[in-house]
Amino acid sequence: MAKVPELFGSMVFNDQTMQERLPKATYKALKKTIQNGEPLDLSVANVVASAMKDWAVEKGCTHYTHWFQPMTGITAEKHDSFISPSGEGQIIMEFSGKELVKGEPDASSFPSGGIRATFEARGYTTWDPTSYAFAKDGTLYIPTAFCSYTGEVLDKKTPLLRSMERINTEAVKVLNLLGKADVTRVITTVGPEQEYFLIDKDVYDQREDLIYTGRTLFGAKAPKGQELDDHYFGAIKTRVANYMKDLDEELWKLGILAKTKHNEVAPSQHELAPIFSTTNIATDHNELTMEIMKKTAEKHGLVCLLHEKPFAGVNGSGKHNNWSLSTNTGENLLDPGKQPETNTQFQLFLAAIVKAVHEYQDLLRISVASSGNDHRLGANEAPPAIISMYLGDDLGALVDSIINGTEYISKGKVRMETGVDVLPNFKKDTSDRNRTSPFAFTGNKFEFRALGSALNIACPNIMLNTMVAQELSEFYNELKDATDIDTAVKALIKKTFTEHQDIIFNGDNYADEWVVEAEKRGLLNFKSLPEAVEHYIDKKNIDLFVNNKIYNTDEIHARYEIELENYSKEINIEALTMIDMARKNILPAVTSYVRELTDTALAKKALSDAIPTSVEEELITSLSNKLVCFSKMTTELEDAVLKANDIGDGLASAKYFRETVFAIMQELRAIGDSMETETSSEYWPYPSYGEMLFGV
Ligand code: ADP
Numbered sequence: 001m002a003k004v005p006e007l008f009g010s011m012v013f014n015d016q017t018m019q020e021r022l023p024k025a026t027y028k029a030l031k032k033t034i035q036n037g038e039p040l041d042l043s044v045a046n047v048v049a050s051a052m053k054d055w056a057v058e059k060g061c062t063h064y065t066h067w068f069q070p071m072t073g074i075t076a077e078k079h080d081s082f083i084s085p086s087g088e089g090q091i092i093m094e095f096s097g098k099e100l101v102k103g104e105p106d107a108s109s110f111p112s113g114g115i116r117a118t119f120e121a122r123g124y125t126t127w128d129p130t131s132y133a134f135a136k137d138g139t140l141y142i143p144t145a146f147c148s149y150t151g152e153v154l155d156k157k158t159p160l161l162r163s164m165e166r167i168n169t170e171a172v173k174v175l176n177l178l179g180k181a182d183v184t185r186v187i188t189t190v191g192p193e194q195e196y197f198l199i200d201k202d203v204y205d206q207r208e209d210l211i212y213t214g215r216t217l218f219g220a221k222a223p224k225g226q227e228l229d230d231h232y233f234g235a236i237k238t239r240v241a242n243y244m245k246d247l248d249e250e251l252w253k254l255g256i257l258a259k260t261k262h263n264e265v266a267p268s269q270h271e272l273a274p275i276f277s278t279t280n281i282a283t284d285h286n287e288l289t290m291e292i293m294k295k296t297a298e299k300h301g302l303v304c305l306l307h308e309k310p311f312a313g314v315n316g317s318g319k320h321n322n323w324s325l326s327t328n329t330g331e332n333l334l335d336p337g338k339q340p341e342t343n344t345q346f347q348l349f350l351a352a353i354v355k356a357v358h359e360y361q362d363l364l365r366i367s368v369a370s371s372g373n374d375h376r377l378g379a380n381e382a383p384p385a386i387i388s389m390y391l392g393d394d395l396g397a398l399v400d401s402i403i404n405g406t407e408y409i410s411k412g413k414v415r416m417e418t419g420v421d422v423l424p425n426f427k428k429d430t431s432d433r434n435r436t437s438p439f440a441f442t443g444n445k446f447e448f449r450a451l452g453s454a455l456n457i458a459c460p461n462i463m464l465n466t467m468v469a470q471e472l473s474e475f476y477n478e479l480k481d482a483t484d485i486d487t488a489v490k491a492l493i494k495k496t497f498t499e500h501q502d503i504i505f506n507g508d509n510y511a512d513e514w515v516v517e518a519e520k521r522g523l524l525n526f527k528s529l530p531e532a533v534e535h536y537i538d539k540k541n542i543d544l545f546v547n548n549k550i551y552n553t554d555e556i557h558a559r560y561e562i563e564l565e566n567y568s569k570e571i572n573i574e575a576l577t578m579i580d581m582a583r584k585n586i587l588p589a590v591t592s593y594v595r596e597l598t599d600t601a602l603a604k605k606a607l608s609d610a611i612p613t614s615v616e617e618e619l620i621t622s623l624s625n626k627l628v629c630f631s632k633m634t635t636e637l638e639d640a641v642l643k644a645n646d647i648g649d650g651l652a653s654a655k656y657f658r659e660t661v662f663a664i665m666q667e668l669r670a671i672g673d674s675m676e677t678e679t680s681s682e683y684w685p686y687p688s689y690g691e692m693l694f695g696v
Pocket residue numbers: 189190191192193273274275276277322323324325332442444445
């Protein structure tokens with residue numbers, strides 16, 4: 001292996017490569033676009049395209065693709081080769097600025113939520129020069145945004161970029177007002193921590209539920225789960241360590257700052273965390289990371305599961321969205337500094353975030369809603385479905401003192417005495433981590449923890465950026481004409497904390513009392529996607545998106561429809577898979593086993609009446625009774641799925657799938673799992689939880 005610094009970014013057409021390969025003027029023009037969002041000239045694009053192609057060909061590429069993020073939940077790509085005829089059966093490798101800047105994929109098969117009539121099948125992809133192109137599997141990948149022929153947004157990148165611009169504009173205005181004249185740009189930074197499961201490919205291939213839905217729809221608990229807590233941070237098994245090493249190298253080649261890896265709480269569960277970058281790049285990189293995780297697993301005879309809840313009874317997988325704001329002058333706006341009590345700039349930004357999370361808690365909840373994540377939120381393993389904020393003891397005390405007008409006493413950094421001479425003493429953090437909070441302040445950033453492992457992080461970041469931009473613009477308007485800015489800022493901070501303190505909760509979010517308390521405070525508690533997404537189109541939310549020019553009204557309605565439709569489709573596939581497993585494999589398997597038991601009992605009886613057959617008889621009776629229920633329940637599920645076809649309305653359909661179809665699925669599973677515990681493993685048609693979770 002090449003040394004890491006040489007390996008890192010070797011497959012990326014990054015800044016260094018551009019400097020080396022582009023004429024100075026072209027490089028400068030492109031850099032302006034990247035840094036300041038200035039529009040790009042076609043003549044510049046032509047030069048960039050040609051240099052990119054030469055570089056890509058050297059890296060072994062024959063094709064290029066516009067890589068985009070439609071509303072399917074995964075990335076999309078269509079490959080075109082560089083070849084161009086040059087007379088007499090000869091070809092040359094060509095790539096023009098036009099091809100770099102614009103692509104025209106057929107948009108008709110991507111979700112549009114009814115925006116795009118089928119006769120307007122055309123869609124456009126446009127180059128996003130702020131995210132570097134890269135070479136992968138013989139293809140030059142160009143990150144792009146995706147919209148319809150009539151200009152409606154059909155992807156996740158476009159609104160993300162818009163939201164980054166919005167928060168930039170508003171944050172700069174506020175900072176300039178506060179006297180920071182040298183700040184001309186504010187970017188949002190994100191570091192997403194990614195959880196995943198690794199299981200053996202042979203075992204995976206025998207489970208149609210994993211293949212079709214990504215999670216197990218049947219499966220009795222293994223004798224051992226995560227109760228010993230012996231997996232978290234445990235020594236990494238050789239096979240997994242080899243996978244992780246390979247994965248790191250693949251990610252580094254693509255310029256992805258993979259930093260931390262460790263075992264997670266559940267058996268076979270792991271985590272990867274990168275070093276943070278701008279939100280747009282963090283999003284592209286996280287999408288790539290998930291893809292490379294899956295591909296690398298194949299090479300090792302493994303399968304990487306990114307579903308939020310592949311296994312019942314053990315923790316599911318999430319993603320932590322570490323989010324902050326920083327300026328072109330290198331300042332992290334969420335760093336409280338040594339004296340947060342006198343740092344009114346920090347307090348003002350904190351106030352904007354507190355107000356935003358309070359007023360738009362529904363949007364944050366919606367942004368992490370998915371059929372998979374519904375299994376986690378509120379299930380005492382992940383943050384609850386109630387959105388609240390954790391500030392820690394120190395900042396909590398500061399906010400209290402501001403609200404009450406009392407003196408703030410910092411606990412300061414406390415020296416930690418290890419009590420062992422050979423161990424160095426160190427300063428401990430002023431606040432412990434609150435692992436149960438969905439939205440926690442962690443020193444100089446907020447960590448939004450309710451994301452599901454498979455989610456495109458663009459979704460929550462669009463919400464976060466937009467809602468905070470909105471609050472900052474309201475703050476700016478309130479402050480801009482103040483005669484005494486200092487007094488006005490302080491008053492605004494006090495007023496905001498006072499009005500929005502109900503969103504702050506420093507206690508245990510898993511406790512039952514919190515549910516009651518949160519309700520008293522008027523906080524929302526949406527337990528499932530349909531309940532949450534219903535509020536996507538509330539007037540306050542439409543106003544937010546329209547006023548900040550993130551989406552127009554049609555685009556919001558489209559997203560609302562797509563969310564609901566995807567949800568119904570996913571549960572529908574799960575139900576159909578269950579029916580298939582039940583009818584074609586589980587029922588026949590248990591029936592065969594019962595026949596064997598019957599044959600055994602009869603054979604014993606034929607030998608002598610004195611041989612006891614009570615064991616066989618008890619099992620025959622128990623399993624036969626369960627078979628009756630199981631078969632009845634399977635029929636009930638079939639009927640329920642059929643009825644769903646008659647519901648035209650997206651919301652009504654999603655609610656039906658949640659309340660009726662999903663409820664029957666859970667009952668069917670319970671009977672199936674109880675039959676599994678009584679059936680010989682020779683007969684049971686699927687690998688067990690033990691084999692899946694402890695097989696690697
Ligand atoms: P932990 O969550 O264990 O405290 P760290 O604080 O080191 O770990 O970081 C967790 C994640 O947060 C990493 O992906 C890291 O890059 C990211 N992170 C750290 N600082 C920032 C920041 N200012 N903005 C966004 N993400 C950050």
